[in-house]
Amino acid sequence: MTGVDIDYAAVFQALPGMVALLTPELMYADANEEFVRMSGRTREQLVGKYLFDVFPDNPNDSGATGARNLRASLMRVLETGERDAMALQRYDVESLERPGTWMERYWSPVNAAVLGPDGRVVLLVHRVEEVTELIKARGGTDGGRARVLEAELYTRARELQEVNERLRQSHAREREVALALQEAMLPAPSPVGHHRAAVRYRPAVSALNVCGDWYDLVDLPGDCIAVAVGDVVGHGLRAACVMGLLRSALSAASLVAGGPARALEVLDLYARSVDGAESATAVETHIDWDTHTMTYSSAGHPPATLLHTDGTVTFLDQATDPPLGARPEHVPRPEAAIAFSEGDTLVLYTDGLVERRREDIDTSLARLTDSLRRHRGLAPEPLADALLRDLLPVGGATDDTALVIVRL
Structure with a gap:
């Protein structure tokens, strides 16, 4: 409506359906x-x-489950930012005129997220349609038919809840096994000479969205190390197994290949023979303290970051190629080099640290840059904790996060 100022507050109040706005703490905002x-x-x-x-x-x-089901739906929206339409719910309401008297009510709720500029959920839209009269009207003038319909709906709802609970328990067991496997394959790194490094792995809050990320540090001849992170497409036990295969292959390739680009080429060829490795991403850097030079190559991965002692930040994005297995034929991968000064800090990470749904990647990387600048005086261990605290959602991320920090 060109040239017309819309009073959205008035529109909200005039909506013909029941709509409420909730804060992330589940308080009524309006x-x-x-x-x-x-x-x-x-x-x-x-x-x-x-x-x-x-x-x-x-x-x-x-047997009342209305509040529990609604809470679960709202938490899913908070965690994922995705709309959640609930099944028909029986959710009785206490009469204000007759305290202690509960009125039988049926509701059909839909919950959705309102995202802020940083991609985080700032409000929840809670839309409700009351269908109590419709449920009872389905029985016509025969109250018995209405009660039969009510009983059937209630029974089906309870059966669905039992199925969901069994699925939740199954997912929880798979998460536990996958995380144990992940921990076994991602041990604390061995010392990298006299250089200080920190690593972190944070699983996703969802039971199935875990175990696709990895990190690795490999000692190379001379005063040199290889540092890599990667991310497998997919989640759960299958992703954890693929992750272990790719991590081991890249670790071995780093020892014999002539630089990060050649190492990723070897990994690319290997990934084509591994079911589930398609479109995995990885970035590898070789740090040479004798020449104060770092070479790097990326296979579709978010750019590594070099934090200089003066607070400036350089993204290592001059040697980026498609993810692993994305090309049908073998093509040499690009490689770039950058000089560093003593005291600079290298930061490698997976997309769970920065990316948010419906948010431009430039906004995500700007948030990372700001956090690095504010904490540039910290050693690797406290810096890793500060970055996770600043960048991960309060309720936990919906994707894995791997993080490696090396003081140069």
Whole structure:
């Protein structure tokens, strides 16, 4: 509507359906007029109040699951930023006129995220359609048919919840095994001479979104080491196994190949024979303290970062090629070199540290740059902790994160 100023606050209040806005702490930030009317609560009883203090489960119903299911849906939206449409819920509401009396209610909720400039969830949109009368009307004038329908719906909902619980437990077991395998294949690195280094691995909060990332540090002849990180497409046990194969192959290639580009070429050829390794990414750097030179090559991976002692940041993005196995034929990979000064810091990471859904990569890298500049005086270990604290979401990341920091 060109030339027309839209009063979105008025539009929100006039929406014909029930809509409320929740903070990430699940406090009511606002509610439209229809939500206030249909919920039987005033704005004063809603805004600024914790959702489950206003609408707890019916304490007289031992099988009540409305609050638990709603909380699970909202947490999924907070963790993923994705819209979540819930199954039909029975969620009784206490009468304000007759405290202790609970009214049978049925709701069809949809929850969605409002993202801030940094890609994090700043608000939750909680849209609800009350279908209580529809459920009862399905029985016509025969109240018995309505009760039968209610019982069927309730039974199906309980069966679905039981299936979801079994799946959750299965996923939790797979996560536990995958993380144990990940830990066995990503031990603390051996000392890199007199040079200081720190490594971190943080699994995703989701049970299945774990174990595709790796890191590696390899001693090379002379005062030189190879440092690499990589990321396998996919999650769970399968990704952990593929990760172990690629990490071992690159570690071996780094010892005999003539530089990072050649090492990634060897890894690329090997990845073509490994099911599940397609489109994996990796970046490798060779640090030579005798010449104060670093060579690097990237296979579709986010750029390594060089933090200079004066606070400036250089992204190592001059030798980037497609991910592993992306080309049908063998093509030599590019390699670039950069000089460094004593006291500079090299930072390698996987995309879980910086990337956020619906956020431009330049915004993500700017956030990394800002954090590095603010903490540039820290040694590698506290710097690693500071970066994770600054860049990972408060509730945990939805993707793995691997991080390597080397003081040059």
